[in-house]
Amino acid sequence: MYQILKQIAKIGIVTEPWPHPDDALRVSARRLGDAILARFGRALAIRHVDAGSCNGCELEIHALNSPFTNPEQLGIKFVASPRHADLLLVTGPVSRNMETALRRTWEATPDPKLVVAIGDCGCTGGIFGESYASCGRVSNVIPVDVAVPGCPPTPDAILQAILTAVSAGRR
């Protein structure tokens, strides 16, 4: 126990300032009203869905939860079920074998809800494109509010996209 406390004291707090929202990341007009976003903006529950990525974007979603970004300081937390979620964080491309599962996850998420598409593949289908096995971009399967490019996008960029999705209510 002493070692643990000593290490915690030695390292201190490494969390860095969070990024500003960027409206350029929006792919559709804002659908939710200020009152809803204001509530989401203070306590946002996120369900991550990997719809067919190379797992590179997942590495950065893990890194988003590192002490450097620490999204919980902003009331943002990841939850275990879409039924508990306000926002789906979806990586792509959407494989055809995941198409039904992604739709069902979206349907299981209670309204009102937001969707953020992650990475070049989530935004456009990326290097995998559309094929017999791939539906391409996330918005080909479910409605998307904000999309963040990058291969993979950094934790800061992902956090920025999430904050953009709820930004109107934060003002």
Place this chain on the structure above:
Amino acid sequence: MNLKELPIEVEPLPGAMPVFRASVAAAELREVCVQARARKARLVALWGTDDSERGTGYALHLALAFPSGLLWLRVPLARADPRYPGIADIYPAANRMQRACADLVGIRPEDGADARKWLRHGAWPEDAYPLRRDFDTSLRHGQKPDRYPFVAVAGEGVHEIPVGPVHAGTIEPGHFRFSIVGEKILRLEERLGYKHKGIEKRFESMTLEEGAKLAGRVSGDSTVAYAWAYAMAVEGATGIEPPRRALALRGILLELERIANHLGDLGYLGNDVALSFGFSQFWRLKEELLRFNARLFGHRYLMDAIVPGGVARDLPRADAEGLVRALEGMRREVETLQSIYEEHAGAQDRFIMTGQVLPELAERLGLNGFAGRASGVRRDLRVDYPVPPYQQLDPRMISHTRGDVAARVLVRFEEVFESMRLIEALVQELPPGETRLPLAKAGSGAKGIGWVEGWRGEVLIALEAGGNRIHRLHPHDPSWQNWPLLEHAVHGNIVPDFPLINKSFNLSYSGVDL
């Protein structure tokens, strides 16, 4: 010439690793496999090709690793009846590979084999084979329900828990079917293939230059291992030898990838036994390493840093020395954390004897990579086939025999330290000179093999090319071999320990779903 271990006529394949090619008739396949198995050869990969453009039928391909090198075996099959005698009883790891091959190429083992589909769910019909040359890529088939025939377990008090494809944590999609009594797991059956996005078909429309980017995205967490294997295959097929400085830099990149993944896993393994302190500490270290990667090589995960012909970016002396200093500081931190993990009774209680895979089973089923080395399977390409840049470094084989979560934790710690040592040695001996050669064209029907010990295990790329185009490429992830062992590792454990056991293997879904 003959292979050292088998009386079989082989032809050496030019390239960085010792690779031999041979062709055998389907009728001889089983005998060759029986003999290979008796001579301690392991099955690395199995895949199929449609050779109709060359005027022949189909072919089954096997990669078998002998002590003297890799044997790339081609088994020609008739166009009219592309069947072969299955080998899953000799090499159990072949089961899913044979089924994937049937789904994608339409070549099947003869009666008696497991004939269930694997990568095909409901997105394309049973009589359409995406990797055949006449497959219409513009066609979109409607979704049909998967209806996969899981093995049912019956008995008093037995019930099933279906999990996935969408899981509770930030992990890749796959389905796990648990049959349990109370909390105890009687049986686990995996259903993968959810991430199948047509990678092999996509390669066939690419040039040798373009393919590098896709190879680095077969399994993003192993991007360096795949990019190196791809570059090695292309260099073999086009007859170029990358500069020595580039090879040393590739070694540094591969070890950085190993350290980053092991640090992340060590954090999560702490997290999964309620030691969230471990998560915060290791992910702080990992993040620092990722930022170093971005500064030195332009990408946090080192994507596209290795290219056919060499590396995309040189490492100046001052940066290399900075890296060694940073790793030295990191090594001290990891030592502190290791002593905390080892003295933490709660963590050790969850780690020890959980998810055990004994050496005999690991050897029989072909467990590979660090998980294999935690179960007494002493294999590591860097040690077994020491080619540059590992030749002069004398890499240490990390090995333990207990095969439980604790052993897989310990192997990770020791491999982190060994990789740090290797990077330091590579930096000290960094050869001067060029870092990249221009890409040459491949001859007609040229072949190449890339074979690299990634952080998770051995990554193989088998390439057939012509001119500057990819004709056929099969990427093989070590997770093919290791996924079935997870089904064994959970026997008799309790359901709440599954996430811990799963994380202790940390297998790739994307790498096997293709």
